[in-house]
Amino acid sequence: MDRRYFKTGLLLAALIGMSQKAEAQKKNDFNNPALTHYFNEQHSRYISFSGYAELWARYTQLNPGSMVNNDAKSDLSDLSLRRVRVKMTYKPTEKLMFVLQGGTTNVNVNAKGSNYFDLLDAYAEYAFNDKIAFGAGRSTWRGLSRFTTGPLNTLLYDLPAYATSNAGATDYTVRELSAYIKGQLGKFDYRLVVADPYTMATADPKPNVSTFSKNSPHKDFSGYFRYAFLDTENISTPFNSGTYVGKKNVLSLGAGFDYIHNALWHQDTAKNTVNDDMKSFAVDLFYDAPLNQEKGTSVSAYAMAMHNDYGPNYVRYVGTNNPATSVDASLASLNGAGNAMPVIGTGNTYYVQLGGTLPYFNKEKKNLQLQPAVGVQLSDLKALHDNAVIYDAGVSLLMNGMSSRLTFDAQNRPVFTGDAANNAVVSDRKWQFVLKYRIDFN
Template sequence: MKKLKYALAFLGLTAIILPQQLEAQDFFKDRKLYLNEDGSNYVKFTFMTQAWLRSIDYNPGSTINGVQKDKGTDIGIRRYRIQMYGQLTDRVFAYSQFGENNFNTISERKLGFFVHDAYGEYAIDKKALSLGVGLSGWSGLSRFSSPSVGSILGIDAPLFLQTTNDVNDQFLRKLSVFAKGKIGKLDYRLQMADPLEVNNSPAVQNRTTFSMDPAEMQWNGYFQYQFLYQESNMTPYMVGTYQGKKRVFNIGAGFIYQKDAMWMLTDTDDIEKSNMVHFAGDVFYDAPIGANGQAVSFYGNVTSYDFGKNYTRNGGPMNPTNGINNPAMLNGGGNSFPMYGTGTVIYAQAGYKFKDNLIGKTTLMPYVSLQHANYDRLNDAMNFFDAGVNWLLDGNVAKLTVAYQNWPVYTTDGNKTGSEGGVIAQLQVLFN
């Protein structure tokens, strides 16, 4: 009799729990937690890690904690990301992203994890116009001013397009109000940004630097005509390559403007302010070209930068050094070089994806890119070269990239004295 009671109790409990489990399964599909029956309202979580193993030559005079080093091998976390976003109602969308950049052996420990994005938006018209506010990457200028880093073609994004990265923004993200949408095949974004306090700019001198006075609003815009596939504008971050899954051809143009963003000393030691004005035009083509998964990807960009008279700024991703003992070196230590400056930049990248299942169930996608810049402060053209191959172990879910990079070395008088370079291997793991 007791066994019968236990059996009936078990069946009763199963009758209660099983439908709940089935209902829970119905509301978790496509890696989304559905908030309604048809899945149009949902919440989603993603994460990504990009880890580097690198062996490079350092700029002359580079030091680590005061010890001079000419070259080295290092391991670091180039990027770590956690995204949490969702279509909460038919018109309300929320997005947040957390992560870490450039964590290596000389980084401060346990302090690098920070908020990248935190914004909400409301769709006035579900296709033509959404308005949002918060900390976001809805920046203007060009396609890869806001790159989707999990899908970039090369080992890194074209970082020079993130024009004020960590100067008066937070790793390209800005406190802003933005509008975005699609009108026919025209995709647009407009942003009014409130620049962060400039706290890492050199003191005012006889060439322009970023002003440390309270900032005027910054205005951003980017417009692209999408001839073929109509890309998603759910988030601000744009796909680097679809690896042959879509046929995309876009032409775009954009701008960034900030009044009195820059200052310098005149010959009479007065402070003179100037506007920051940038314009860019670009083209993006990414498409399958064969019956077995082959594909090509191309991106071209021309940018006109006006940071004011003789402005340059160095960039060096996950710099393995933290000092330099050569005061005549413009580059700074490690892998840094004059990435940004007043002048004109021409950039191009191209890649080719081999057929699917080239190596077992995996394939290869080699690429090459070049940033060619004529900056007013430099007497010689600045050429940054990057070429490598992606081993697509499982698309962007797991890929191994090996690349060679080469950058020029300049003295403070603007003369090129040579170049440095090295090899980088990156493992990417992405849950999306």
């Protein structure tokens, strides 16, 4: 046997043995050793691996005129991979951390040629102390609101639609090349981010309707500030938890902003091109607390108010994991193809979410319980005559805490069309039913 392979085998065996010894007391939700190897006894230097996968089985009532591979469809059942993520966190010193994450998003039957396992995150962070840390690279570090950065332990089947409003327009899967500072001062934490947004606009300016500009984009400035009245929350990653299932007692008030100079454009009445700034402001309140720890019951609530200014009459219709490939223009609504709906625009958006965990089926094992939840989004947008109201109701079966859960969600969305006076009004409502399974590893 080659001595190099023999030595490598011995080294790997030693590392595995050291890891098992170091992590003997640290377990994940499956009661298995965590995928973390510590380099010192203080556990301040380590390398860890984590990730998750989300599988959707869905039935969707499609918007008018929707086409799937040139066939007109009014509804559709499909399977898809909503998200797959694999992450490595390397902390060689107490102050330095490097994060690398790859994955794929929205793998469905209509996306076989466009989904790859992509590099999503690659950034480094240096922490001077708990009060201030600096990071740079490609990441989801952003400001504005609690859920702007993406999903972590969502109470419903997915994030509320408004949360990642510019996803795919100025970023890539909510990622930008950015630099940030963050910190925690007692009960107060903050993040401030400056990023280079992507340019993905393809349309010329339209009369009195703003769209994202083709011009070279200006910097994206955002921030989020939060005060914890009870327990503080972990700020080591950009993601904020949607629920702690009663493991923490949290009441936090947050406020944030997002600003890009001349991000959009439109034509005025004289057909002159006018540039528009993107300005967004939000405040939110999050509450999560145990009710009876012995029974496993808990409550979780979230409320948010956001003001967006994208210029005149801007509204964005988005279909999450959209199963349609195109739309027949002669039959189309303002929503467009598939399951698209108005999620953000110039105007105000309000969101409320409420849920919690019910008692364990077996109090001794503490690994099976139900988590019902409801959510309502109301958007009062300048370009729409009627308010856009989106309803969600669902229930999750937590099999191994939040690391293995099955979620059923029913969503009802509005369909907008133009009336005789050319006002955007709700002409119909459509349903979407999603059965999601998510498994985490860490």
